Amino acid sequence: MFKKILIANRGEIAVRVIRACHEMGIAAVAVYSDVDRAALHVRKVDEAYPIGAPAASESYLNIQKILDVAARSGADAIHPGYGFLSENAKFARACADAGLKFIGPTAAAMDAMGSKTKARQAMERAGVPFVPGTSRGLESFEEAEQVAARIGYPVMLKAAAGGGGKGMRLVHAPEELKSALESARSEAERSFSDSEIYIEKAIVNPRHIEMQILADEHGNTVYLGERECSIQRRHQKVIEEAPSPIVDPDMRRRMGEVAVRVAQAAGYTNAGTVEFLVDEKKNFYFLEMNTRLQVEHPVTELVTGLDLVHLQIHIAVGERLPFKQDDVQIRGHAMECRIYAEDPDNNYFPSPGKITLLLQPSGPGIRRDSGVYEGWTVPIDYDPLLAKLIGYGTDRDQAIARLTRALNEYFVGGIKTNISLFRRILNDSDFRAAKMDTGFLDRLLKRKEDTVADDKAAEVAAIAAGLFAALDTRSANESKDVIDRASKWMSAARREAMR
């Protein structure tokens, strides 16, 4: 077993990996940038090394600095977490060259998955389903007509050189095809100086469902069931759950077997995730593979009873998977809310700053993976994920009920968070009925929130506001004087005046 693991990350995932190390009797090494000296992962760890300026390129993305710390600390392995260097093949290769075990796939497997065209060729050989269409440019309108008829409407025309929606047209019916193709071509020509257009079946209101896999270094690969991640904003996942409400055992087996084939085609080892788009008829299509531990891994842990970080470490040491596919059982339902420092009243713009008050939920079926604490200042330099709140229950309804209860216990003061958004989603009738797709959240946010004026609660607030003014002893503590009612009253008035 490893003696010492360096964690090349920060925030909640660094804390998560430190905990796994300590559970396994392994010393943990942290790195931190100048603004993270007081960060939670630096408080929890056994050894900590500064690695420079706040900008990630100067610190958490700086391969040489991290390898230097590994050498100085005598670490024998590196866990990259997610984000930062986790999917950087150059980093994985540099670790191997320095005699350090990278806890993740090999650089070669990352390369195979990183290149979309290479990945697609390898996957096609392995019989992996893709969104039907042409993988090369259309020669003529007649060809477009034939392909569209074969794959079925609606279809999507896409510029081969495309990006940002330019040269893209959604076509619902054959009579729209000709003009759509012409306008897509001319737009592509204008935008990219390349008029090549290809055609794909349009997946209307897809669901995003992904399959967790684990592969050891002895050729054993298993799938651990799916996660549904259809609740997204700007392609950022907001809520994930396992199992998916629409996946039955047969579909799970079919998706799982495809995911295992994808991993094996790439010579994949360690933990990975194969992402699929799923259409309204439950057809699933390969999207991409994420070659790392995912943010949302806890929901899989809760429904399988496995610890993915422990397993990652066991695999990296060279051990065999301790179970077979048939041993994997899905039990109960788990759902994760990503608590971000962002302002719901200001278009969910990041809201860093000092956490002045933090009341955190606990109790039955609640797991909280947090990277913050009260009194800490959330820096402006990194991703605004503060914590993950995960609810577990016998079934989906109970998981939702527990999460709702926990969200009501949760309070973060001093900075804005998206906690109120989760209350809204979890209370939505479509969400409760599991009627969701990747457009769900945008549609929800376009609707105005029905707020009922609560006069009773407003009266409670009025009484409380007065009591706070009368009772607040903060200025009193500062002067350490015994305060009589008169001076307390004056300090309250002074605070008001200075506001």
Place this chain on the structure above:
Amino acid sequence: MMTYDITIDGKRYRLDLNRADDQWSCRLDGRDVEVDAVLIRPDVLSLHIGNQAYEVKCERVAGGTDIWVGSARFAAEVRDPRSLRGRVRAADDQGPRKLTAPMPGKIVRVLVKQGDAVEAGAGIMVVEAMKMQNEIKSPKKGTVQKILVNEGAAVNAGDVLAIVE
């Protein structure tokens, strides 16, 4: 005896509070209310009204105080009518208006120069935090009287960035 004029989400209340022998007596708009309160820690109040129990949180935010009753948020203003200094000046759309940073961040671009005429809603500068950019807009039509920060400067929430006259 303490008297407060309290505004909750724009609605005004008059609150009289008195404490004798650890017991509060409370009148809200002239109505007696049975209240028991314990300050659990700064900013957290366990409040009983009759036998109804509430946990109420107080959060100081840019531009005032928010009171949270459970998960419902209310913007609160507390004034002591006997305190002259506690009076709030009426917001004046005619005079100069300060633009403040809504969050800590970095000024990535200043879009106007001192002396420029601007429309209400015109972009004045761009603040970046957590890799997202936010445009600070002019609150009124007028002239840029002063720019108080340079491009590249780090700012804290509430810092004055510019003044529009």
